[in-house]
Amino acid sequence: MSDITTNFDDRIVEYEQLLSDFKALLKSNSLKFTIQREVILETLYDSDEHLTPESLHNLIQEKFPDLNIGIATVYRTLSLLEDSNMVTSLYFGAQGKKYELGAKNHHDHLICTNCGCITEFVDEQIEERQDKIANELGFKMQDHSMQIYGICKNCRN
């Protein structure tokens, strides 16, 4: 087996941990823990997809039809979570800006240009090489992202 891995099922951060981190974050900034914020975090956690604000909003409306959460609240909460490094946003070409949980758990993406599916991977050689390049060019690296576009296994059949 190669050193490439796509398995993120054994998540380092479980939901309870995530939720208490979120509560701590809110408390330390004198912000309030509301049902809307909880539902947004929970829905992000439950979905394995990379979500746009709109698709997240749709998901929430399906799962919690009584709550009537506004799209503006979704945008506001995603910004809050991103500023706090609890979620990461990425641009996927024509698919636009998408959000995913967990900035800590770094990985890169393969994006199928046919079906739009996204596969995650980590490659240590690339990670190391990126560090080295940044160093050689006098750059203090903070973050990086890599996307490979192509046709996925399923779509090739």
Added chain:
Amino acid sequence: MSDITTNFDDRIVEYEQLLSDFKALLKSNSLKFTIQREVILETLYDSDEHLTPESLHNLIQEKFPDLNIGIATVYRTLSLLEDSNMVTSLYFGAQGKKYELGAKNHHDHLICTNCGCITEFVDEQIEERQDKIANELGFKMQDHSMQIYGICKNCRN
């Protein structure tokens, strides 16, 4: 010297070549060669920057104040050039969508989160590794992009 290079001054494709490619492209699609299209291509070529549609439009207005080219024409021409693979568009986080000439001349980007400057580089090891990863995951690679975010040499001083 490492195998990293940031030198793209000796461009493979010179302007005359570029222009005649563009003319051929237009001709083969029964499209017309207009002064607006020429000026947009030329301004893109003359600028070493990665340009947003708006910054390109501003540049053109400075250089050709009499022409009064509309922003809509800039958008339309950039789409045309991108569809024809004569320019490439990239998302640079908060800096938004930017365009650069020359899809053939593949390279990746270092983006300074302080001053916004962009440094280009190519690394063969990463290129090879990307191919390998795509293969191992049953993916037919079409394209890829990589961005490293951090603080550039100048801004660290």
Added chain:
DNA sequence: GTCGCTGCAAAGTCTTTGCAGAGAG
């Protein structure tokens, strides 16, 4: 001359903001 191109302004899309009432602490 024909038919595509352009500038303009209007219309779309996506995202942010102001506000008054609701609700967490």
Added chain:
DNA sequence: CTCTCTGCAAAGACTTTGCAGCGAC
């Protein structure tokens, strides 16, 4: 009770589109 949060609708930012006249071929 206070002060933040929310939904709503309006406003913004960015991009696309319809149209009538212009201009390349």
